[in-house]
Amino acid sequence: MTGAMVTGSVPGAEGGHYRFRHVARMEWIKLRSVRSTWMLLAFIVLAMVGVGIGVGVGYRSHTPVASAAQIVNNALGGAVLAQLLIGALGVLAVTGEYSSGMVRATFAAIPHRGLVLAAKVVIFGLVAFAVGELAAFAGLVAGQAAISGSPVPRVPLGDPAVLRPVLFTGAYLGLIGLLGVGLGTLIRHTGGAIGALFGAMFVPMFLGAMFGQAGIAVLKFVPLFILINSVAVVTPVPATLSAWAGIGVLCLYAAVALGLGWWLLVRRDA
Amino acid sequence: MIEARGLVKRYGATLAVDRLSFDVRSGTVTGFLGPNGSGKSTTMRLILGLDVPDAGAVRIGGRRYRDLAWPLREVGAVLEAGAFHPGRSARAHLMGLAASNGISRSRVEEVLGVVGLGDVAGRRAGRFSLGMAQRLGIAAALLGDPGVLLLDEPVNGLDPEGIRWIRDLLKSLAGQGRVVFVSSHLISEMALTADRLVVIGRGRLLADTSVAELAARSGSLEDAFLELTSGVTDYRGATDRCPPGPQRVDDDHDSKARTA
Numbered sequence: 001m002t003g004a005m006v007t008g009s010v011p012g013a014e015g016g017h018y019r020f021r022h023v024a025r026m027e028w029i030k031l032r033s034v035r036s037t038w039m040l041l042a043f044i045v046l047a048m049v050g051v052g053i054g055v056g057v058g059y060r061s062h063t064p065v066a067s068a069a070q071i072v073n074n075a076l077g078g079a080v081l082a083q084l085l086i087g088a089l090g091v092l093a094v095t096g097e098y099s100s101g102m103v104r105a106t107f108a109a110i111p112h113r114g115l116v117l118a119a120k121v122v123i124f125g126l127v128a129f130a131v132g133e134l135a136a137f138a139g140l141v142a143g144q145a146a147i148s149g150s151p152v153p154r155v156p157l158g159d160p161a162v163l164r165p166v167l168f169t170g171a172y173l174g175l176i177g178l179l180g181v182g183l184g185t186l187i188r189h190t191g192g193a194i195g196a197l198f199g200a201m202f203v204p205m206f207l208g209a210m211f212g213q214a215g216i217a218v219l220k221f222v223p224l225f226i227l228i229n230s231v232a233v234v235t236p237v238p239a240t241l242s243a244w245a246g247i248g249v250l251c252l253y254a255a256v257a258l259g260l261g262w263w264l265l266v267r268r269d270a
Numbered sequence: 271m272i273e274a275r276g277l278v279k280r281y282g283a284t285l286a287v288d289r290l291s292f293d294v295r296s297g298t299v300t301g302f303l304g305p306n307g308s309g310k311s312t313t314m315r316l317i318l319g320l321d322v323p324d325a326g327a328v329r330i331g332g333r334r335y336r337d338l339a340w341p342l343r344e345v346g347a348v349l350e351a352g353a354f355h356p357g358r359s360a361r362a363h364l365m366g367l368a369a370s371n372g373i374s375r376s377r378v379e380e381v382l383g384v385v386g387l388g389d390v391a392g393r394r395a396g397r398f399s400l401g402m403a404q405r406l407g408i409a410a411a412l413l414g415d416p417g418v419l420l421l422d423e424p425v426n427g428l429d430p431e432g433i434r435w436i437r438d439l440l441k442s443l444a445g446q447g448r449v450v451f452v453s454s455h456l457i458s459e460m461a462l463t464a465d466r467l468v469v470i471g472r473g474r475l476l477a478d479t480s481v482a483e484l485a486a487r488s489g490s491l492e493d494a495f496l497e498l499t500s501g502v503t504d505y506r507g508a509t510d511r512c513p514p515g516p517q518r519v520d521d522d523h524d525s526k527a528r529t530a
Contacts, residue, residue, distance in 0.1 A: 018371060022369060022370050025369035025370070026366045029369055030358070030362075033358045033365075034355060034357045034358055035357055036357060096355055100353070100354060101349070101350055101352055101353040102355050104318075104320055104349050105353045105354065105410060106370075107318075107320055108318050108345075108349075109341060109342050109367050110370050111341060112336070269315070269320065269321040270315075270321070
């Protein structure tokens with residue numbers, strides 16, 4: 001220790017108070033400095049690309065020749081796997097702090113817990129949406145590359161009817177990531193939060209399937225069902241939600257999970 | 271200065287902290303002493319606003335923790351070894367905390383040097399030994415060059431060299447006029463490090479005194495401490511009784527089960 005360490009002499013010190021930008025910088029450093037972030041993000045893109053290529057190869061010699069809508073719908077199928085990965089990443093962004101004890105260092109640095117959650121939502125949300133869109137486009141483009149040279153016509157990527165499902169699939173992935181952040185904040189345990197997320201995806205699908213056509217009235221509000229029937233398709237399946245309504249419902253889920261998570265976060269002991 | 275006034279904290283049916291009031295002054299090392307489970311860690315969390323008291327309040331330099339403008343520049347805390355993500359490097363851990371309180375990158379390198387982690391700062395902190403983890407915790411506490419330092423059982427699991435290092439560090443920090451509040455259940459360590467003592471048992475204040483005064487009450491500081499806490503220790507080893515009979519039967523049964 002040296003005499004130079006006198007209170008208030010820290011380089012970079014300034015007047016005022018910590019602000020959102022300080023907290024956001026911390027959250028960005030925390031997110032990018034963990035290897036699992038990069039691995040999961042890479043797997044999200046790989047999942048979309050892998051399914052895209054598989055679908056492209058499959059349609060090369062398919063008879064009758066596939067329509068653009070068929071190719072788009074199937075090439076985006078990797079989102080079923082990618083959503084689980086991005087949801088888990090969202091959960092881990094919160095629960096990783098609880099399991100390691102880091103959360104107490106975070107809240108000692110920034111006692112304003114709502115600000116911490118807001119910064120996490122913005123930083124993680126930006127990354128999740130960016131990677132979601134990248135993965136969705138990569139999936140379709142990879143499928144197109146795999147299909148090129150065959151008699152199957154190329155999908156017009158600039159066509160709004162094609163662009164919409166691709167963009168919405170990326171947004172869907174971002175929203176599932178935020179739903180994961182919300183569930184992680186609510187439940188605080190990695191296993192419990194990931195279990196809840198995956199359970200909410202799949203359990204209603206199995207239950208709803210037992211009721212056939214009648215089950216769709218409820219099933220159409222289940223995230224996975226929304227993905228494969230409303231969002232990641234050129235034309236939503238009849239009797240299901242429209243693409244916009246589907247994304248709207250997903251926004252609602254993420255907002256409710258984050259809202260409840262925030263409500264508990266500022267009240268519970270850390 | 272830390273001022274705790276009438277702190278009460280309940281976890282379900284357990285009363286962890288019971289009408290606890292004390293002051294911690296600057297310029298001295300104040301030991302926070304008590305048997306295991308006496309409420310030391312809970313009190314530390316209450317000071318930092320991590321847990322909310324059911325009654326009472328803590329003020330640091332006259333303000334509540336949550337009202338501090340730049341918390342890390344006013345209070346540095348070591349709560350537990352390993353309050354960091356195991357997959358993150360020591361440097362990234364400190365960089366994140368520094369960014370949150372507007373502390374420069376050069377200060378991160380400086381504290382890494384102070385605690386002697388400069389050479390391993392790029393390694394994943396999860397691979398650190400307990401001693402290195404404690405040093406990382408101390409680096410985080412020193413990051414904002416705070417006037418108040420809180421350390422919860424900082425010497426737990428450290429080797430003699432590490433214990434000596436922390437002891438000297440705490441004394442020099444207090445010598446610079448800072449508030450240094452360090453909890454421990456090791457009386458011998460406190461005898462060497464602290465000038466003043468806050469002693470608690472079952473969440474209640476038992477003594478708020480100087481080390482010399484307390485030691486003078488009985489033959490030694492240890493005797494005085496044990497006398498003070500004799501009514502509030504939850505578990506005590508039996509030194510005057512043989513193990514009761516049935517236990518031997520159980521032992522036999524166990525050994526049979528093992529050989530079977």
